[in-house]
Amino acid sequence: MAATHDLLMLDALGPAGAYQTRERQTITDVAGHPLAELSQVPRLFVTRAMAALRKADPLPVDERVAAIARAGELYAGVVDGVPIADHEHLVSRTTGLPICVVREATQMIARSAAEAYSSAQAARPAGAVNDWRDPLTHAGRGVWTRRGEVFAVHAPGNEPAVHGLWLEALALGYRVAVRPSSRDPFTPHRLISALRASGFRDDQIVLLPSSHDVAEEIIRAADLALAYGGANLMRKYAGLASMLPQGPGRSKILLTAEADWREHLDVIVSSVSAMAGRACTNTTAVFVEGDPTPVAQAIAERLSALPSLPPEDEHAVLPVLPLAEAQPLEDHLLAKAQGTRAWLGGDGIIDDLGDGSAVLRPAVHQLARPDAPQAGIELAFPCVWVAPWTRESGLEPLKDTLVLTAITADTELVDALVADPTIRNVYVGDRPTWWLEPGIPHDGYLGGFLMGAKAVIRD
Template sequence: MDEPIQLDALGAGGPYRSRSRLPIRELGGRPVAELSLVPRLYVQRTMAALHRARTMPADERASALTRAGRLFETGVVGGLGAEEYRHIVSRVSGMPITVVRSAASGIAHRAGEAYRTTRYARPEGAVDDWRDPLTRSGQAVWTRRGDVFAVHAAGNHPGVHTLWLEALAMGYRVAVRPSRREPFTPHRLITALRESGFGEDQVALLPTDYSVADDVIRDADLAMVYGGEEVVSKYGDDVRVLPQGPGRSKILLTEDDWERHLGTIVESVSAFGGTACVNTTAVFVRGDPAPVAAAVAERLAAIPSLPPEDDAAVLPVQPVTDARAVEKYLLDHVDGATPLLGGDGIVHDLGDGSGVLRPAVFLVDRPDAPQTGIELSFPCVWFAPWSPADGVGPLRNTLVLTAMTRDDDLVDRLVDDPSIRNVYLGDAPTFWMPQWVPHDAYLGEFLMRTKGVIRA
């Protein structure tokens, strides 16, 4: 058997292989890698080194990010070629290989554009440097709120590693605690960044067990943490932490011509294997939602069950015991909803220890049904009736809301509602997220501030 890939911690003193190593297994249970878990003292020393380090000049940061993006996408990094990296991520995470390829290209592109895209968040009246001639008569200067940024990363999609690249572009030193589910992407990306010009005291990978995880956050100036409701509850009141919780993205249909939007609805539910926070989890229909739900269910039912490394794969795959646990959670929460797809189960056992999570479509009988807030890691969507009398209440707490409506007054209320973070009008899928559009606001809004400067 091949020796497992060693995913070393990447601290301020270079790669570190600890005695405590976590086996990373592919979907069938075979160990393919070992992730070094670092102790508390190692975290403290690394974070202290990041605090002591000097920020790289802006032009050097921009150039290094561009080089790192190219190396990440096409080069040999840490002994892994690009295609080998994509294959192993697919086999470990269960993400369809086409999604992994697209995500790798997206990371490379966003790395090259990271410095430029931070400009979208900068106030129009601010400049980047106190040396700018405009400060002679008084000007706002855009400055960091701190020096060290920590990230507790998610493993549901490689694309989560595009966002913190902007922190590097803005001059932060960054420490990433990777997900145990998929540590290959951050390890490859940080190795590529170091090989492209970022020092070992500029960006670090700190895999830890749960008892040490909070030390990474505590020793940073600011942090971003991915997770479920428990993460939002734990960090929601900490002004130093930006929680990235469930998306609960939704679609609202208020017109009768829903057939022309059917493709957008299906793609919004199923893109990325249904694993992303921008996937649609609830559709609200003015009038009877049943015909729309039936049409969506018919299309989703036609998606084949395939291993994730197959180029035709669309659906996510998990170890079969994990897939059965997801299935049980879903069926335990049906609670009177009408199944159109998946009511008898959603796991297709591939016979190799892994199972495909097949789509589920359910009807609920009221817009405030609690199931519309359930977000799962596969294409699962709840259809509910909606009327103007219901207002925006059922649509709140949403990362992306696609509203297919001609009611401008309703749009005003949706855009004004602070719990709806993005509003797309018309035939725009909920996963549409180009680099110039904020995800959950611009990251720069959290990391930066303006400071008045005058050189009299």
């Protein structure tokens, strides 16, 4: 990464090193100011890069685990002469994420790097070993092996910490190709540069910025792929065995009648607003057994006190977008919220900062019934729908959710929630929906998608 004419030149990172192309995309901050030019690789470059990954042998396991851990430490320090503080400021200005959220992501990436192999191992079946040479295979044993050799990632730009996940694939011996988001190409560029500086060869891990058409070639040429996006992406890749699509989270909180919501208000508000409301684990809907009105009112009072500040401000907690992007989002919310009771955001959510960017203020709307369609709407800022829930409503309103925090003492209800396959994670009690630790499944274990078990018996 180099500066030319006051713009950073962000090169592709191919199997033979950095590669600067003629076709480039200008990366702007939230106020529309150009900050960088991102090289865009052509289809032929992708084809050759993916072939090089396939030909490359993985590093020995001990070497790659140590190299990933070193890269995590380096990422949080100085990479290619760029201190982490400068990188964090850049990511904050381009993504609109508060600087505190970007700093937390730095620590999570470093921690994920340190624990990448052990996190991946959490998915290994109890009856399987890692190597056919293990003495247990003399009597017959499952051996955990890769389902392929090359793994592709279509990265999102909503939250930098997601880049800690694909490090597990690298730890398992995959060669990895990352297509960065144009909103945040800086995080994967820095992480891959750190990995290369820590012992990974250029033909082990590549960064392939590209147009949407060329990006399809990255997926086609990989054995397995991970992609992030909305409902359209989920429909596009539904049923494709080689693809793990990561779509909307629609995370929820359920408060049953025996729980005093006042004792859990901190967790509810944090679940809605932490990470600037940008993550798939942020709460989209709160279901209340009883009257939801005081709950909605209390959430709105808390969220209304959050300040409107530029993302790089030390006290910023809300997301910022270019004003031209914020306006359609506000229009969409107001249209969808018709017929609901607005406690916050009923007149709009844009707070113009006067420089071409706008803060997205929180929104709180109360629904009349648990099956109202708005409860399934997820937006990229603190936006929550508060709805009534009864035992007669059952699990139906709670389905299709990444994380459900159930604040309840009803163990039979928890049994049903855990058993439901459309509810991916269940947190019982005072746990925010955004809670996640290395080694804990997010949308299942990534290792369960990347690996399989085969029987081996030997003399």
